[in-house]
Amino acid sequence: MATINSAVDLITGALQADQSALNIVANNVANANTPGYTQEVANWQENAPVEINGISFGTGVSETGPTSVRDRVLEERLDQQQQAASASSTRLSALDSMQALFAPDSGSSGSTDGDIGSDITQFFDSFSSLEANPTDSSLREQVLSTARSLAGDVSNAAASLDQQRTSLDEEAAGMTNQVNSLTSALAQLNTEIQSTSPDSDAGTLEDERQQDLNQLSQLVGINLITTENNGVSVTTTSGAVLVSESTSYPLTTGSVDGVTHFFLGTEDLTASLAGGGGQLGGYLTARDQDIPQVLSGLDQLAYSISMQVNNLNNTGSDLSGATGTVANPLYIFSQPAAVAGSALAMSVTMTDPSEIAAATQGAGSGDNSNAAALAALASQSVVAGETPSGFYANFVSALGSLVSEVQADNTAQNASATQLQTARDSLSSVNLNDEASLMQQFERSYQAASQVFTLLNTVMTSALNMGVETAVS
Amino acid sequence: MRVDPNYVTNLVSALDGAQAREQQLSNQLSSGVRFNSLSDDPIAAGQNVLLLNQIQRDDSFTQSADLVTGQLQVADSALASVVSQLNQAISLATSANNGTMNTSDVQSIGAQISGILNEVESLANTSYQGQYIFAGGQTSTIPFSTSSATSPAVTSYAGDNDVNYLETPNGQKIQLNVPGDQIFLGASSVFATLNNLVADFSTGSGSNSQAQQDTQALTAALNYVSQQRVTIDNSMTQLTAASGAITTEQTQLTASQTDLMQADLATVATQLSLSQTQSTALESVISELGSGSLFDKLQ
Numbered sequence: 001m002a003t004i005n006s007a008v009d010l011i012t013g014a015l016q017a018d019q020s021a022l023n024i025v026a027n028n029v030a031n032a033n034t035p036g037y038t039q040e041v042a043n044w045q046e047n048a049p050v051e052i053n054g055i056s057f058g059t060g061v062s063e064t065g066p067t068s069v070r071d072r073v074l075e076e077r078l079d080q081q082q083q084a085a086s087a088s089s090t091r092l093s094a095l096d097s098m099q100a101l102f103a104p105d106s107g108s109s110g111s112t113d114g115d116i117g118s119d120i121t122q123f124f125d126s127f128s129s130l131e132a133n134p135t136d137s138s139l140r141e142q143v144l145s146t147a148r149s150l151a152g153d154v155s156n157a158a159a160s161l162d163q164q165r166t167s168l169d170e171e172a173a174g175m176t177n178q179v180n181s182l183t184s185a186l187a188q189l190n191t192e193i194q195s196t197s198p199d200s201d202a203g204t205l206e207d208e209r210q211q212d213l214n215q216l217s218q219l220v221g222i223n224l225i226t227t228e229n230n231g232v233s234v235t236t237t238s239g240a241v242l243v244s245e246s247t248s249y250p251l252t253t254g255s256v257d258g259v260t261h262f263f264l265g266t267e268d269l270t271a272s273l274a275g276g277g278g279q280l281g282g283y284l285t286a287r288d289q290d291i292p293q294v295l296s297g298l299d300q301l302a303y304s305i306s307m308q309v310n311n312l313n314n315t316g317s318d319l320s321g322a323t324g325t326v327a328n329p330l331y332i333f334s335q336p337a338a339v340a341g342s343a344l345a346m347s348v349t350m351t352d353p354s355e356i357a358a359a360t361q362g363a364g365s366g367d368n369s370n371a372a373a374l375a376a377l378a379s380q381s382v383v384a385g386e387t388p389s390g391f392y393a394n395f396v397s398a399l400g401s402l403v404s405e406v407q408a409d410n411t412a413q414n415a416s417a418t419q420l421q422t423a424r425d426s427l428s429s430v431n432l433n434d435e436a437s438l439m440q441q442f443e444r445s446y447q448a449a450s451q452v453f454t455l456l457n458t459v460m461t462s463a464l465n466m467g468v469e470t471a472v473s
Numbered sequence: 474m475r476v477d478p479n480y481v482t483n484l485v486s487a488l489d490g491a492q493a494r495e496q497q498l499s500n501q502l503s504s505g506v507r508f509n510s511l512s513d514d515p516i517a518a519g520q521n522v523l524l525l526n527q528i529q530r531d532d533s534f535t536q537s538a539d540l541v542t543g544q545l546q547v548a549d550s551a552l553a554s555v556v557s558q559l560n561q562a563i564s565l566a567t568s569a570n571n572g573t574m575n576t577s578d579v580q581s582i583g584a585q586i587s588g589i590l591n592e593v594e595s596l597a598n599t600s601y602q603g604q605y606i607f608a609g610g611q612t613s614t615i616p617f618s619t620s621s622a623t624s625p626a627v628t629s630y631a632g633d634n635d636v637n638y639l640e641t642p643n644g645q646k647i648q649l650n651v652p653g654d655q656i657f658l659g660a661s662s663v664f665a666t667l668n669n670l671v672a673d674f675s676t677g678s679g680s681n682s683q684a685q686q687d688t689q690a691l692t693a694a695l696n697y698v699s700q701q702r703v704t705i706d707n708s709m710t711q712l713t714a715a716s717g718a719i720t721t722e723q724t725q726l727t728a729s730q731t732d733l734m735q736a737d738l739a740t741v742a743t744q745l746s747l748s749q750t751q752s753t754a755l756e757s758v759i760s761e762l763g764s765g766s767l768f769d770k771l772q
Contacts (some may be wrong), residue, residue, distance in 0.1 A: 099511045102517045106506045106734050107525055107727075118529060125533035131639050132537040132649075133544075135604055236735040269710035359610065366612030368637045368649075374639065378530075394550060400515025407512060418483060426475040433478075436767035461640055 001024040003373035004460050010060035011453045017044065017063040018446040023115040023440045024066045028430045036211030040066035040430040053302035068203050072426050075210055076224055077219040083277040085413035086218045090282025091290070092410050095403045097164055097293060098286075116157065117396070119150040120305075120388045122346065130358055135319060140353035147332055151346040154302050158295060158343035163258075165291045172283040173253050173260040177220055179242075179280075180250040182216045183234065187248035190231045194246075198229035221276030238272035240264045292401070297395045304383040304391075306333040306346060309374060310322050316357025316370035321363050330355050341350055455463070475691070480565040481759060488755045491748055501736040508734075517733055522689040524629075524730040529725035530642045538716045541639055541649060544601045546707045548650065551606075552702040558596070559663065559695040561591045566670055566688040577678035582672030590667040594619060594628065597657050605652035610635030616653045625672035628664035630654045641715045648708050656701045661694040 007269040021042040043066070047059035094261040103113040130139045189209040193202040202209075209232065216222060221237040227245060234243040242249055242264070252263045262280075272397040274284035310331040314324030325332035332350045336342035350356070359367035383391040477483075501507060501637050511518045551658040568574070569582040597607050597617045604612035609632040638646040657663045666687055673684040 002644070013715055038695060096510070096512075102511060104502075104511060104734070105525055107521075107528070107730050111500075118525060121526045122531045122533075125530055128530070128640070129537050129540075131637070132540045133602065133604070136602070225502070249734055363635055364610030364612065364633055365638070367610035367635045368606065372638065372640055389523060389526040393519040393526075396511055396522055397519030400513075400518050401512030403510075403512035418486070422477045422483065424476040425479050430476050431476065431478045432766035432768060436771055445521065450512050472756045 004456060004463060006057070006059075006454050008453070008460070010190075011059040011449055011456060013047070013062060014449040015446060017061050017452070018442050018449060020063040021442045022439065022446070023433050029432065029435050032430040032432060032435075034206050035104065036214065037430070038067050038068040038070045038207055038210075038446045040432045042326050043067055046309040062466060066203065067309055068201050068206060068428075070201070070206070070210070071108035071424070072226075073425065074420070074424050075214075078417065078424050079214055079222075079224075080277075081413060081420050082214070083217045083281075084223050085410065085417045086279050087221070087282040087285070088406055088410040088413055091286050092282075093404070094164065094168055095290060098161065099399055099403050101160055104396070104397060113332050114153055116150070116301075117389065117392050119146070119153050120392060121147045121171075123150045124375055124388070126232035127371050127375035130356070131368045132373060134368040134371055135356035135365055136182055137353060140319075140356050140358075140450070143356055144332070144348060144353055145351060147348045147350075150305075151333060153301075153347050154298060154343050155346045156232040158298055158302075158346075160218075161291055161295050161298075162344065165287055168283050168287040168291075169260050172262075172287065173282055175280050175283075176251045176253055176262065179216065182212050182219070183242050183248040183250065184196050185215070186212050186232070186234060186243045187246050188281070189432070190243070191246040194229040194231050200230075201470070202230060202328075218278060220273065220278040220280045236264075236269065236273065238269070240267060240269055240272070267392050278411065291400070294399060295343065296340070297391075297398075299339050299341065299386065301343070301391060301395070302346040303336050303339045305340040305377075306336050306342065309333060312370065312374050313357045315361060317359040317361050317363060317365075317367075318357045319354035319365055321359075321365065329359055330337055332356070375400070376437045478527075478645060479481070481762065484759050484762075488752060488759065490536055491752045491755060493551045494669065495745060495748045496555045498741050498748060499739050502738065502745065505736055506728060506734055506736075507637065507736040518561060521730065521733055524726055524733065526724055527642070528726045528730060531719045531726070534642050535723070537639065538712055538719075541647075542709065542712060544606060545648065545712065547599060547601045547703055548606050549709065550704065552656070552698060555593055555596050555663075555698055556695060556702070558589050558593050559698065562667065563688065563695065564669070565589075566674075566684065566691060568687050569674055570688055576617050579674050583671055586667060587671045587676065589692050590619070590628075590664070593657075593663060593667065597653055604746060606650060606730055607633070607656065608632030609650070609652035609654070612635075617657065619664070619668070620700065624675070625665075626660070627669040629680055631656055639712075640647045642719060643715070645715060645717065647711045648704060651701050656698060661690060661697040663694045663698060666694050667688045680746075 006370075017216060021044075024042045028039050032429050034108040043064045045062050045064045047062055051057075062355075087342055102116070105118055117387075126139070126143040126146045130136075130143060133139060135411075186209060189205060189212065193205050193209065196202060196205065209298075212221075213224065213232070213234070216234070220242075221243065223235050223237055223239075225233040225235070227233050233241065233245065233246050235241050249264055253260050254263055255261070256268075256270075261268055263269065270284060270288070271295075273280055274288055275281065310333055311330070313332050314330045317323050317331075318330060322330075329335070332348060334347050335350045336345065358371035359365055360369045360373075363369070372465050378389065379387055381387060385412070386394065498580055500509065502675050506512045508517065565582050565585055569579050574582070594617050599606055605614070605616050606612070608614065608616035611632040614631050617628055617631055618631070619626050619628040634652040634653065634654055637649040639649055641648055658665070669687045670684065670691065673681065673687055
């Protein structure tokens with residue numbers, strides 16, 4: 001049976017519900033700029049009606065707590081895209097520093113310094129000039145000085161690449177701490193979420209977990225698996241488990257062949273991490289794939305030029321008529337032992353220009369045939385099936401194409417990530433206009449409820465007075 | 474329909490992009506170069522290396538050609554002097570052979586021919602920048618020396634028969650020298666003939682058959698030297714032609730390389746102006762739209 005008291009209780013319930021809804025609005029507005037916050041909406045629940053003598057009487061409304069508006073699938077897609085975008089942008093910045101070592105020569109006279117392409121040309125041209133007057137000491141000195149420029153620039157480029165590799169290595173190694181702290185935070189959050197709300201969205205805790213996952217995916221390529229009781233397992237893209245329920249497994253580093261490798265327990269993950277995405281993937285790809293590729297091109301160039309020039313010079317006759325012997329070889333460059341490392345070690349060991357063998361063996365000092373043969377190396381396929389300049393031109397083109405490709409990938413991935421971010425934000429971000437209108441709405445319904453309350457109070461007063469005026473007002 | 478409340482952030486990143494583009498275009502304008510890094514145009518970067526290589530080779534050849542021209546001219550003028558000396562010797566020998574001279578006259582002609590021989594020997598020992606040009610490959614040792622131990626005297630050659638070539642960038646080989654033994658001690662040996670004539674006229678008896686034979690041999694030797702001179706002249710002609718062709722090629726390649734690398738200033742200036750307009754527009758949009766929400770209107 002409906003009574004005035006029950007009506008008052010009902011309206012009090014409505015006032016409480018409106019108040020808690022207004023709290024939710026206030027919380028949303030306060031957290032509008034918190035990163036990773038998803039907007040909460042109030043849940044209105046009609047209280048179960050009471051049936052008395054076949055008549056049902058409503059018992060009002062209650063606000064059963066906020067629900068976070070999130071789309072898990074969308075957030076996971078966003079993380080995946082950001083993973084790819086951060087991998088390509090890290091790799092791109094490493095590649096940009098690499099290609100800066102080989103900046104194209106504009107051809108004006110001042111810009112040829114440090115350009116390996118023009119060093120190669122000038123070196124072989126110095127032999128062509130020597131053909132005109134093989135005994136001239138200034139032409140001989142020019143051969144040695146152009147050789148020094150070439151060797152210097154090649155070994156400088158190789159040294160810079162080595163340095164870049166070391167710093168990439170250090171940056172990659174430094175990321176393990178961040179990754180490990182994120183994975184242990186995730187394990188803890190898993191425990192809390194599983195104990196507090198195993199069946200439904202965990203609200204703020206869930207926001208925190210999502211934020212940690214977002215940060216982790218930018219660092220390292222990950223895959224997510226939702227487990228029972230609202231838990232999340234995190235593995236690397238190749239399947240090594242980083243977080244399982246409430247346990248996290250830390251990454252460790254170790255030095256293998258002079259570079260840092262990453263281990264999970266005893267398993268070496270480095271190769272799979274390189275292709276997995278995230279900043280770590282970008283660093284490792286640049287360190288283990290891009291830099292060695294460029295270095296091997298330089299090594300090939302240095303090795304072939306050094307070997308060919310040395311051998312030709314050794315089998316000719318120098319200014320005093322001597323030819324190269326095993327004990328005293330007439331080598332212009334330091335003779336490389338192997339292809340790997342020859343760029344870094346390239347240097348000119350000959351100091352006396354009279355040791356340049358312009359003449360063929362046994363001919364007089366005025367003969368220029370060996371100088372002509374040395375000059376002709378420039379148009380022979382002596383470096384991996386191409387001429388020295390042709391090889392360098394292809395080397396430079398290939399590097400430029402790689403960087404351009406990664407740039408295009410990065411732009412596309414960034415655009416895609418932005419789109420996904422927009423989609424996620426339209427769903428989960430706090431829209432101040434929406435909050436303002438909701439606030440108005442709840443305020444009005446609060447006002448309405450309090451008006452009803454006032455009215456009920458008046459009715460109760462009348463009932464108490466029972467027709468007698470002014471005993472209670 | 475839900476709207477992304479953070480769309481202004483996206484506009485800001487677009488603004489960043491527009492400003493980065495402006496910076497790149499300004500760099501192009503100020504340096505005049507179309508691209509500064511390999512990734513902007515990888516194929517052009519490769520082509521650029523090859524073009525510069527060719528241009529520098531051509532330039533280096535032009536400089537070598539100048540050096541070598543001097544040497545060839547010296548050789549040519551030496552041989553011209555040899556030819557005129559030999560002409561003189563022939564006329565002296567002919568006059569000694571006509572039978573109208575007395576012993577002392579013949580002997581004095583012999584002495585003059587001996588003087589001519591010395592002159593020809595010193596011409597054959599011409600050096601250019603410290604190197605003997607008629608010595609084949611042995612350019613640091615004096616090639617010709619005459620020993621009067623025997624009669625007739627013998628002029629011997631200390632050089633070799635090595636020939637040097639200069640290779641042009643197009644693969645053409647230009648001969649740089651003719652070995653001394655080929656010119657002076659060949660089938661019609663200049664020195665042998667002159668030495669014989671000196672020996673013939675030293676006795677003072679003219680118009681003997683030996684002297685007449687030797688005089689004819691001298692004429693043959695002169696023709697032979699003239700032929701050798703043609704080789705030098707040919708080399709000079711080839712060198713001039715090659716230099717001309719190489720210079721033309723260098724000019725064309727330089728034009729191609731400039732086209733490849735040079736920024737098209739008109740296009741860059743237009744794009745820069747468009748980019749600036751876009752930046753300004755974005756800035757206005759951001760400042761207009763980025764502020765305010767419904768809360769401002771509620772009182």
